[in-house]
Amino acid sequence: MFIDRAKITVKAGSGGNGMSSFRREKYVPKGGPNGGDGGRGANVVLIGDANLNTLVDFRYKRIFKADHGGNGQSSNMHGRGAEDLLIKVPPGTLIKDEATGQILGDVTETGQRVVVAKGGRGGRGNARFVNSVHRAPTFAELGEPGEERSLMLELKLLADVGLLGYPSVGKSSILSMVSAAKPEIAAYHFTTLSPVLGVVSIAEGQNFVLADIPGLIEGAHEGVGLGHDFLRHIERTKVLIHVLDVSGIEGRDPIEDFHKINNELTLYNEKLFKRPQIIAANKMDLPEAQENYQRVAAYMTGLGHEIYPVSAATGDGLTALMQRAAQLLAEYVEEPEEIAEAKVYEAKATEDYSIRRDDDGAFVVEGAGIEKLVAMTRFNDEEGLRRFQAIWRRLEIDEALRERGIQEGDTVRIRDMEFEFKP
Template identity: 85%
Template sequence: MFIDRAKITVKAGSGGNGMSSFRREKYVPRGGPSGGDGGRGANVVLMGDANLNTLIDFRYKRQFKANNGANGQSSNMHGRGAEDLLIKVPPGTIIRDEATNQILGDITEPGQMVIVAKGGRGGRGNARFVNSVNRAPTFAELGEPGEEQTLLLELKLLADVGLLGYPSVGKSSILSMVSAAKPEIAAYHFTTLSPVLGVVSIAEGRNFVLADIPGLIEGAHEGVGLGHDFLRHIERTKVLIHVLDVSGIEGRDPIEDFHKINNELKLYNEKLFKRAQIVAANKMDLPEAQENYQQVADYMKAAGHEIYPISAATGEGLQVLMQRASQLLDAYVEEPEEIEEAKVYEAKPEDEFSITREDDGAFVVQGDNIEKLVAMTRFGDEEGLRRFQAIWRKLGIDAELRARGIQEGDTVRIGDMEFEFRP
């Protein structure tokens, strides 16, 4: 089954907790702090795998959670960092953040990796907090939580040459004749309901990937028929072979069909319309096609299009057609990538925060620094609590809450934690 869209949730590993301990060795009566740091949590990484050509695996498993880092130990032993979680996807996969629709990565090569969620750093052990004022700190940090994201995966086939045209013009038959691919072939429309890839060998060391794109119809750029589901698979092709049924035995005008399909390409993506395109006049084994061919050929040549008479049923003309497609591939010049509107990131001070008021009267404090501080503080440790309060005041949060009119007993919410305000 061909699946080219998926939604998954990924959770990077949290950092290991720092250790609070002191040396307890013989002949060391005043052993100092010796708590080690926690290990870093695992990143979640998507990696291209040449053995995959569909996103079907994500139909059954949609949640991925990476391992946490190991906790720090006594004697200044640091916890082990967790190994990254690798998730394999087929080359051609675009990764988007569901919340913002921003592209996080585009995997086009086997082995290419994109980090989609970063693991949290390990908490520092109490040995890290020794200073001239506090020679024996008792507190240690908790590990930083790992990032969590919902991702949208979209597969665009990585094919060199694409076959397009109306349903039942013979695209699948052509693919089956020139490659080892075995698409379903039958005498009814929309036999092919998913793209099919095949490798065409021209000579030793010379081959290319050919894609049978399911039949496009008028209105496809608006999603009619198979529409957007398959138009995007043409986007990465370098050369297009436009297959026409010149026999007209189904009552269709091949010239009219040619213009309708190209109009759909133009409306969907102007660059596709301008891509190198050659015409394959199919079904030349039929008398009707031989009668109509000259008229169609004269029209295409006058319009500046190359046309090749072929028969997918007998194989006539297919070798010449594939050789010409190969020549156009060799002459292809990579087009500059269309860059989506850039997302501008502004450098913000680490101590920046915002305060809002919710309907239940709670004051909500948001900011990267304060939220990390809350997540990594052991509130059951008195020394850790005092440190939190000192940083809280240093950041100016206490003063800002008072300026906003907070009263004793009001609720302050930071991330998943709630506090009762006490002057």
Template identity: 90%
Template sequence: MFIDRAKITIKAGSGGNGMSGFRREKYVPKGGPSGGDGGRGANVVLIGDASLNTLIDFRYKRQFKANSGAHGQTSNMHGRGAEDLLIKVPPGTLIKDEATGQVLGDITEPGQTVVVAKGGRGGRGNARFVNSVNRAPTFAELGEPGEERSLLLELKLLADVGLLGYPSVGKSSILSMVSAAKPEIAAYHFTTLSPVLGVVSIAAGQNFVLADIPGLIEGAHEGVGLGHDFLRHVERTKVLIHVLDVSGLEGRDPIDDFHKINNELKLYNERLFKRPQIIAANKMDLPEAQANYQRVAEYMTGLGHEIYPVSAATGDGLTALMQRAVQLLAEYVEEPAEIEAAKVYEARPEEAFAVKRDVDGAFVVEGEGIEKLVAMTRFGDEEGLRRFQSIWRKLGIDAELRTRGIQEGDTVRIHDMEFEFRP
């Protein structure tokens, strides 16, 4: 089964907790703090694997959780960092964040990796907080939580040449004649419901990947029929072979078919429409095709397209067609990537925060720095709590809440923690 889209949930490993400990040795009666740091949590990494050609594995497993780092130990021993969680995907996989739509990566080569969720750093042990004022701190940090997100994976075939055309024009038959691929072939529309790849060998060193992609109909750019399922896989091809049924036995005009399909390409992606395109006039073994060929050939030549008379049934003309495809691939120049509108990012310190009022009346404090502080503080430890309150005041959060009109007993919410405000 060919699966070309998947949604998965990932969670990177949390950092290990820091240790609060003191040296306890026979001849060291007043040993100082010796709590070690926690280890870093594992990243979640997607890696290209040439042995895969579908996303079907994600149909059965959709949640992935990386290991957390080990906790710190006494005697200043740091916890072990966790090994990254590697998730294999086929080359050609586009990775998007579901919540924002942001493209996180595009894996096009075997072995290529993309870090999609970062593991949390390990919490610091109490030995890290020794200073001239506090010579024996008792508190240590908890490990930082790992990133968590939902991903949308889209597989776009990595084919050099794509066969396009209406259903039942003979694309699958052509692929079966020029390669070892065995697509399903029958005399009804949409026999090909999923893309099929075949390797075409012309001569030594002259090989390319040919894709038989599901047929196209009007409205495909809007998702009608197999619409986007077709067009997504054409995007990466360098050369297009447009297969036309010049016999007209199904009551359609091949010239009209040609324009309808190219219109769908243009509406979907202007760059795709401009790819090199050669015409395969198929079914030339039929008398109707021979009678119709001259009219179609003159029209296509007038548009500047090369046309090759072929017969998928007998194999006639296919060698010349494939040789021309090889030549066009050799001449192909990668189009410059479209320049996206520049994004302006405002530099903000990690300590920056924002205060807003929730619908239930609670004061919500947001900010990367304060949220990390909450996640990594041991609130059951009195010294750790005092440190949190000190940083809270230094950041100006207390003053900002008072400016917003907070009263004693009001609720303050930071991420998933709630506090009752006391002056």
């Protein structure tokens, strides 16, 4: 089963908790704090694996959780960092954040790694908070929560040459004749419902991957039929073989078919239309094709396209067609990437925050820094609570809440913690 789209949820490991402890040994009075730090939580990493060619495994498992870091121990012993969670995906997988649509990575090679969720850092033990004023701190931090996000995975086949054309023009038959691939072939439209790959060997050490892209129809660029699903797989091909049924026995004109398909390519992605494209005039074993060929060949030559008369039924002409495709592939020059306008990103203080009203009237304080502080504070520890209050005052959150109209007794919410506001 060929699956080329999947949605998964990933959660990186949280950092381990810091330890609050003091040195207690015989003959060592007033031993100082010696609580160790927690270990870092595991990242979630997607890694390319050439043994995979679909995303079918993600139909059965869609939630992936990485391990948490180990907790800190006494005697300044730090917790163990967790090993990254590796998720195997086939080369050609595009990774997007579902919430924002941001592209997080593009796995194109075996062994390539993309970190999609970062593990939280370990909480600091009480030994890390010793200073000249505070010689015996009792508080320690909790571990930072790991990132969690939903991902959309899209597989775009990594084929060198793509066969395209209307349904039933003979693409699958050509692939089966020139490679060991065995696509389904029958006398009706849309036999091929998913892309099929085959390896074409021209000579010893010279081969390329050929993809049978399912038939396109008018309106494919707007998603008509399975247009977007099919067009996506053409994007990575370097050379296109446009297969035409020159016999016209389906009642369509091959020249009109040619323009309709290329119009779909242009509307979907103009770069596709500019790829090297050669014409395979198929079904030359039929009398109708013999009659039509001269007209079609003269027209295509006038447009500057090479045309090769072939018969998928008998195999005639396919060797020359594949040799020419291999030659164009060897001459192919990678298209330069469009350089977007340079953007300057300024470091953003982690102390930035915003305040909004929730539907229930609560004042919600949001921001990476304040949310991390709440997640890593032990509120049942008196010193930890005092430290939180000191940072709260330094950030002037009380003043900001008053400007938003907060009153005594109103609820303040940060992450999953709620506070009652008191001036």
